[in-house]
């Protein structure tokens with residue numbers, strides 16, 4: 001057993017308070033079976049004499065604390081140690097706030113397994129975000145309540161470490177990546193999951209952070225940075241996999257000066273690559289060449305939308321977002337909406353509009369970027385995927401705020417059908433729970449899909465932020481998604497890529513106050529009309545249905561399976577089928593077996609009704625599986641969404657929608 005260094009007092013407390021344990025256990029991931037790292041209590045007395053440490057995770061909301069028994073011989077690697085500590089502290093490995101580094105109480109970074117077992121008995125576990133000094137101080141007070149001298153020397157060491165670096169190089173070496181400064185403003189850095197990799201720092205920010213404009217637009221950019229913090233900088237495990245086209249290595253950041261300014265894509269070949277699973281490596285390789293070209297980078301920046309304009313925009317009646325009247329939209333309303341949302345773009349577009357005044361949306365083939373920019377003002381990036389960057393945009397003629405999905409067509413070589421699907425299928429759909437496509441325009445190199453702007457981010461981000469949701473919230477979301485699925489399934493359209501990233505969170509302030517959140521289904525790139533069994537294997541591993549893997553032919557029921565996976569994740573925070581080593585073969589094996597577990601204690605608070613619905617959705621036999629329509633009629637869904645005639649159960653926490 002390690003000996004405690006002289007002068008280091010015993011950390012406190014040894015056991016978390018039962019109430020604290022109960023609170024946290026709800027968010028903890030299931031205990032990995034036979035994890036060699038953690039030992040039961042009796043191990044303390046065993047001949048192996050495990051190492052007893054206290055690890056504190058300083059954060060503003062709560063001070064998570066855990067006493068862990070570790071056996072030196074059981075630690076496979078430092079990366080694994082960090083992941084296991086993170087999970088033990090309640091942050092699953094895919095969580096935005098997971099532990100990425102360990103520090104001694106005197107702010108020295110622990111660099112490896114040997115370093116960790118050097119003899120310290122207390123550590124501070126940090127995530128990607130730079131901790132606030134006050135949180136660290138609180139953590140130290142918790143650890144050493146009666147040792148003020150020791151504590152103040154530790155505090156001095158932390159003050160020194162957390163002092164803003166004098167220059168970029170110092171910042172890059174500080175051991176922190178994307179995070180917040182004391183004012184909560186996110187810094188422009190990113191780091192991959194390889195904890196030894198140096199974070200990449202965007203010099204653009206450091207040049208401008210002290211400008212007046214930077215302050216002015218901080219709030220806009222903060223959201224963007226926050227988005228990146230959970231998606232771009234890390235490789236995500238299979239169950240929430242999302243790889244950006246730049247390989248998750250560098251971040252495509254806008255200037256702090258102006259959220260409507262078009263940024264240059266930073267290129268840095270020296271940035272270390274993250275550890276990627278086979279699947280991601282394949283996808284990444286596919287997208288490495290050609291390099292992304294930012295055709296907009298040379299344009300003059302445009303003024304951002306003022307707060308007042310945004311408020312005015314929000315006040316406009318919105319037939320798509322109004323929860324009190326999710327009524328079918330009349331044909332006339334649709335026509336007028338399409339016409340108002342699709343401005344003239346060049347002669348070619350005018351012609352096409354004359355030909356087709358209603359759906360499908362106006363087709364602007366052969367226009368130039370200048371034509372498009374004459375009609376739309378490009379704004380901040382609101383999201384990106386493997387093939388597209390999505391920006392906020394504003395119609396110049398009427399100020400309407402929309403989203404524009406910019407697809408570089410070279411990325412779609414061999415996958416042209418994805419664009420076709422999106423144009424023909426999404427363009428023909430009209431439903432309040434499905435993102436509207438208003439128009440599409442094409443230049444020589446890019447396609448521009450003008451869509452309804454759904455301003456609350458996507459469900460992936462919400463899960464990353466929140467971990468899990470109450471049954472009331474989850475029920476409402478299931479109801480939303482089922483409505484969308486029921487609508488497309490009635491038209492024999494299968495989405496085939498239902499996952500949190502493709503569910504956009506649409507809300508309005510008054511709806512949030514009323515506890516109502518609304519999801520909208522987007523990204524119809526893999527959708528198709530299904531008239532007979534389909535055999536193509538596609539989708540995202542965690543959400544893929546067994547019949548797809550069995551290659552016995554599948555239909556619209558695969559979307560319902562994915563909904564079951566999403567519901568499972570929503571209520572407990574982790575997916576039903578998961579491979580500890582991110583081994584896709586193992587994951588697919590588990591999905592095929594469809595052995596469903598509700599591990600205690602994470603599932604203890606979840607109702608039997610919710611479990612029943614999950615069982616019915618994750619029914620391996622697609623002929624027995626619930627349909628989307630039946631899901632809407634399920635008693636639990638009706639109770640949660642107020643569809644049972646009872647007063648709707650209002651979700652207790654809706655703060656995630658505002659973040």
Ligand SMILES: Nc1ncnc2c1ncn2[C@@H]1O[C@H](COP(=O)(O)OP(=O)(O)OP(=O)(O)O)[C@@H](O)[C@H]1O
Nearest residue numbers: 383384385386387388390403452453454458501523
């Ligand atoms: N209409 C919209 N309003 C707001 N944000 C949007 C909208 N459409 C897409 N986004 C954001 O952009 C992200 C990427 O969009 P989308 O999934 O359509 O791109 P993609 O490249 O086709 O994705 P994938 O990699 O899944 O194929 C979404 O996850 C979402 O966060």
